[in-house]
Amino acid sequence: MIPKTNIEKQLTALSASLAPITSEVEAWAEKNIFLNWGLLSRGKFYCLECAHSWKPSDSASCCKFTNCSQCKAKLKMQTYNQVHFKEIEYFSVLQTCAGYQVVRIVIAYKHMKKNFTPTYFCKEVMQHWISQNGEVRSFSISTNVFSSTIDAWKFYSPLEIKPKDFFRNAKYYINPYKVYPNIKVLPLLKRNGFKNSVYNIAPHLLFSSLLTDSTAETLLKSKQLNLLQYYLGASRQQIKRNWLAVKTAIRNSYKITDVQIWEDYIELLRYFNKDLSCASYVCPENLSMAHDHLVQKKRELIRKKKLQDLRLEIEKAQKRYASDKKRFFGLVFQKDELCISVIENVRDFMQEGDDLGHCVFTNEYYEKKDSLILSAKVAEQSVETVEISLSRMEILQCRGFKNKPSKHHKQILSLLSQNLYRIKERLQKKKKIVP
Numbered sequence: 001m002i003p004k005t006n007i008e009k010q011l012t013a014l015s016a017s018l019a020p021i022t023s024e025v026e027a028w029a030e031k032n033i034f035l036n037w038g039l040l041s042r043g044k045f046y047c048l049e050c051a052h053s054w055k056p057s058d059s060a061s062c063c064k065f066t067n068c069s070q071c072k073a074k075l076k077m078q079t080y081n082q083v084h085f086k087e088i089e090y091f092s093v094l095q096t097c098a099g100y101q102v103v104r105i106v107i108a109y110k111h112m113k114k115n116f117t118p119t120y121f122c123k124e125v126m127q128h129w130i131s132q133n134g135e136v137r138s139f140s141i142s143t144n145v146f147s148s149t150i151d152a153w154k155f156y157s158p159l160e161i162k163p164k165d166f167f168r169n170a171k172y173y174i175n176p177y178k179v180y181p182n183i184k185v186l187p188l189l190k191r192n193g194f195k196n197s198v199y200n201i202a203p204h205l206l207f208s209s210l211l212t213d214s215t216a217e218t219l220l221k222s223k224q225l226n227l228l229q230y231y232l233g234a235s236r237q238q239i240k241r242n243w244l245a246v247k248t249a250i251r252n253s254y255k256i257t258d259v260q261i262w263e264d265y266i267e268l269l270r271y272f273n274k275d276l277s278c279a280s281y282v283c284p285e286n287l288s289m290a291h292d293h294l295v296q297k298k299r300e301l302i303r304k305k306k307l308q309d310l311r312l313e314i315e316k317a318q319k320r321y322a323s324d325k326k327r328f329f330g331l332v333f334q335k336d337e338l339c340i341s342v343i344e345n346v347r348d349f350m351q352e353g354d355d356l357g358h359c360v361f362t363n364e365y366y367e368k369k370d371s372l373i374l375s376a377k378v379a380e381q382s383v384e385t386v387e388i389s390l391s392r393m394e395i396l397q398c399r400g401f402k403n404k405p406s407k408h409h410k411q412i413l414s415l416l417s418q419n420l421y422r423i424k425e426r427l428q429k430k431k432k433i434v435p
């Protein structure tokens with residue numbers, strides 16, 4: 001992008017004035033950011049650090065690591081038999097320039113081949129310039145736009161200033177594996193708590209936050225590093241919401257090891273209206289035990305509340321049901337072992353539904369004005385449930401376990417038809433009373 005604004009022009013000039021990454025820095029990277037590799041090929045060990053090769057003893061041939069018998073390096077064994085491969089890492093160099101904090105990001109390649117010592121290649125691919133008030137402007141070399149990975153750098157392209165929100169683009173988010181230890185930072189960052197480590201946080205993110213956000217500053221100064229990482233990750237709102245509890249943890253030098261579990265736990269404390277400024281709640285010695293305890297307690301409470309709600313609901317429904325169907329209560333048709341009676345309690349609808357595995361309760365048949373529901377029992381066990389239409393005085397349904405007819409089905413139907421008139425009588429009695 002061609003620099004347009006004054007600030008873009010100024011930064012472009014400043015960026016061009018920076019000395020290139022020195023060979024000293026590159027030498028540090030070669031030594032410190034890569035693993036040492038070994039290879040097992042055609043029955044021989046190859047050290048890819050010093051080019052030494054040797055015949056292994058049998059027992060050593062399947063280890064993940066082995067030691068080179070010549071250079072003594074601890075070698076990670078390459079599992080695939082590739083004679084030629086590379087390792088890629090990013091590192092950053094932190095320096096200041098004209099009142100800006102500069103984060104320089106370098107990609108480093110280590111090329112390895114058996115019988116050769118490794119070769120290295122470093123290239124600066126990005127720069128973040130952070131002003132004293134925490135604004136970030138970034139430079140980057142070009143990437144292959146057709147590639148899905150960010151690593152598809154075009155190494156011959158120059159560093160160019162990028163649009164304002166470039167550093168927020170997830171595609172270009174790089175958290176370098178290591179920081180070159182000779183660190184130069186703005187005095188303001190030191191004042192806001194930066195000591196000498198970025199604690200695995202992308203440096204540009206940490207710096208811009210320390211300059212703009214007192215929450216980040218507090219978390220860093222109180223060494224709540226897990227919270228800080230979490231906060232700068234994606235969960236600012238969550239930490240702000242729990243700020244009272246965070247302050248309690250800080251005051252008591254309580255180290256939060258698992259932030260997610262702790263936040264979950266704080267949410268539970270909130271559910272139980274516990275005081276989040278009280279250390280005995282907020283800073284449990286055994287977090288996972290305290291967490292599980294509250295989860296259990298909440299589950300229990302919800303279960304009880306559901307039962308109570310159901311009980312209240314049934315009580316209300318019972319009042320309506322009794323006033324609707326009271327005139328049919330007490331109706332019993334009996335023949336031999338079979339006994340058909342009007343269901344008188346909403347609670348019995350629930351029992352009937354449970355016993356026969358159907359929906360007479362869940363679908364609230366007790367609320368149906370035109371229906372009369374009866375239960376057919378043999379030896380006091382429900383075998384079928386019957387629905388009768390009061391307006392048409394006929395049997396609508398007669399169903400047993402899982403809605404299938406029982407072996408008493410015919411008998412039930414015949415006993416019902418013989419007695420329908422008794423239901424009709426009760427219906428008419430009512431009509432006579434109410435003119």
Ligand SMILES: [Zn+2]
Binds near residue numbers: 052069
């Ligand atoms: Zn070696």
